[in-house]
Amino acid sequence: MEPPITPINDRVCALSDAFASDGYRLYLVGGQVRDQLLGRRLSDLDLTTDAPPDVVRRLAARARPISIYDVGARFGTIGLVFRGDDGEAWPVEITTFRTEQYADGTRKPEVTFGVSLEDDLWRRDFTMNAIAVDLRDGTRHDPTGGVADIAQGLIRAVGDPGARFAEDPLRLMRAVRFVAQLGFMLDKETEAAITANAADLARISRERVAAEMNAILVSPGAARGIRLLTDLGLMEHAIPDVLPMRGMSQRPMHHKDVFEHTLGVIENLEVPELGLRWAALLHDIGKPVTKSVTDGQVHFFGHEEAGARMAHRIMRGLNLDGALTTRVVALVRNHLRINAYESSWTDAAVRRVIREIGTNLDDLVKLSRADVTSYRQEKRDAASLRADEFERRSHELLAAQDVARLRSPIDGDELMAMFQRPPGAWIRPVKEHLLSLVIDGELAEDDKEAAGEFARAFLEGRTTD
Secondary structure (H helix, E strand, O other), X not given: OOOOOOOOHHHHHHHHHHHHHOOOOEEEEOHHHHHHHOXXXXXXXXXXXXXXXXXXXXXXXXXXXXXXXXXXXXXXEXXXXXXXXXXXXXXXXXXXXXXXXXXXXXXXXXXEXXXXXXXXXXXXXXXXXOOEEEOOOOOEEOOOOHHHHHHHOEEOEOOOHHXXXXXXXXXXXXXXXXXXXXXXXXXXXXXXXXXXXXXXXXXXXXXXXXXXXXXXXXXXXHHHHHHHHHHOOOHHHHOHHHHHHOOOOOOOOOOOOHHHHHHHXXXXXXXXXXXHHHHHHHOOOOHHHHOEEEOOEEEOOOHHHHHHHHHHHHHHHOOOOHHHHHHHHHHHHHOOOHHHOOOOOOHHHXXXXXXXXXXXXXXXXXXXXXXXXXXXXXXXXXXXXXXXXXXXXXXXXXXXXXXXXOOOOOOHHHHHHHHOOOOOOOHHHXXXXXXXXXXXXXXXXXXXXXXXXXXXXHHHHHHHO
């Protein structure tokens, strides 16, 4: 096998030479070897060595990285950053051979530095990640049969699957993530061990669970990953609110149950954008709690609002980014809006939707398109035409006028001066009424005189009432 080719291959060779000059070896290891065998692009490098961390720092400096830093001193990992020929920064992590003892399923092992590459590889999670390549001569080290498993598209735990998952239960989700990312299958013993140990996932921090969920959702096989999390019992300890969607019938309105429909929406979002994939997963999360049946008809009245509240709770519970959470909640809350569009809508009605959706307009159009998973071609075609027309009209209105920035012609200070009244709750309804007239095209945004007359009539009407 040839030495790995990367945009910083000269720096990698310089590193290898520096270590060899002091009698140490340097190996490309883990996921980077796997990805190279699969023909995937390497975005960073994980290396392992028999040199202790203090020596790693000294030898790494000879290759002239632009920075050297400790990734985890007690884990024996030193980080480097090189500048590639294209100007791109390339991170490299070098970890001293180690063996680990885990306690109580935590990810806080007691680390002992070792001198054996084979021992280091046997401590890893899956065979496909337990392969190393000597950077000096390209020799491949594969004590667990990872190359053969990669050729078969198989994810197999190193050694005893139960022991590997007990060491770090997050590996339960990592296995599913690799299925979603690579399109591989789970080895039968590994799959059985995941099911048997699924409850251990509850011991993992919500941040780590969220990171794996994010990775699964942006994978090519995201829908397959969500199904597998559910089948193997992991979803119960990741996002239990997903479980009631499975088997939740929508007949006669829809042929698929809520869960299968949700997977279809995820698959329809071909671009793996995180916020949209989260919105697809959670857009109907409120249906099980709002289901009702009247005269044989299934209804989910208010499921979008209930779903928005649940999405907020779920994402906050996973400690996900606040901006991401806000965006997903808005998409869940409004996911029915565009598919309810009709050609008879006035421009004012379209403007109202644009204002309420705000910066999420384009995302909502994409989600609305994906939300049509019917088997019937005519239904899919009608939905596509509806989304096309709404998108065209909304963009035309936005081009003609900045709808999102429409304001009442008169602000609060002007209203108080006009009516000689102090600040109070009376101001907001007046401004909302004037804004409504602007949106409807009955009042120009800069027509303060007419706005004053409308405001006066509005207040007099409220007094009469």
